[in-house]
Amino acid sequence: MKITSTLLMIFSFFAFAANAQTTHQVEVSSFMFSPAELQIEVGDAVQWTNLGGNHNVNGSASDFPNNPVPFGNELSTDNWVYEFTFTEEGVYNYNCVAHPGPMQGTITVVDPLSVSEYAADEISLFPNPIRDFVQIDGLENLSEIPTLSVFDAQGKMIKQKVLNGERRIDFSNFSSGMYTYQITTNRGVAKKGKLIVE
Numbered sequence: 001m002k003i004t005s006t007l008l009m010i011f012s013f014f015a016f017a018a019n020a021q022t023t024h025q026v027e028v029s030s031f032m033f034s035p036a037e038l039q040i041e042v043g044d045a046v047q048w049t050n051l052g053g054n055h056n057v058n059g060s061a062s063d064f065p066n067n068p069v070p071f072g073n074e075l076s077t078d079n080w081v082y083e084f085t086f087t088e089e090g091v092y093n094y095n096c097v098a099h100p101g102p103m104q105g106t107i108t109v110v111d112p113l114s115v116s117e118y119a120a121d122e123i124s125l126f127p128n129p130i131r132d133f134v135q136i137d138g139l140e141n142l143s144e145i146p147t148l149s150v151f152d153a154q155g156k157m158i159k160q161k162v163l164n165g166e167r168r169i170d171f172s173n174f175s176s177g178m179y180t181y182q183i184t185t186n187r188g189v190a191k192k193g194k195l196i197v198e
């Protein structure tokens with residue numbers, strides 16, 4: 001029974017991954033974007049929904065010249081929905097022009113095929129599927145202090161932990177499902193992959 005449901009999850013994940021585009025939701029309210037930080041894949045769309053207040057999404061070239069592509073809509077008190085599809089890798093910053101202090105966001109667009117891992121073979125995570133804990137071995141092969149980041153199926157970061165000697169990570173408060181993770185250092189991505197929580 002357990003094996004069957006795990007296999008089903010694996011198959012449905014690959015079906016999901018194969019048909020590529022995901023639409024990620026960001027709520028706009030007074031005075032925040034939620035989630036404010038999102039990591040997505042090339043080709044994914046982000047849909048911002050204004051729940052109330054005079055706000056917009058401003059990722060304009062004049063305010064954010066480092067954005068690979070400008071994006072955004074006009075200020076409005078309507079309950080608007082704005083959608084943008086990100087087709088170029090990179091880090092995109094944006095704000096609300098009426099409330100640029102508190103209302104800021106970042107979309108990080110990654111190409112899953114182009115992110116290479118520099119220590120994939122030296123590091124191992126087990127067990128996977130995870131029940132309550134995952135053990136990470138091989139981190140002593142890295143000369144820098146690694147950070148573990150875990151993302152849900154929508155690309156939202158839900159856990160981030162500096163692995164300062166810690167090798168056994170608690171997943172007992174995670175709901176069942178599919179997650180992706182990255183172990184990063186100052187050098188880049190040491191290892192990345194998928195995790196299943198039972």
Ligand SMILES: [Cu+2]
Nearest residue numbers: 054055096099
């Ligand atoms: Cu605003």
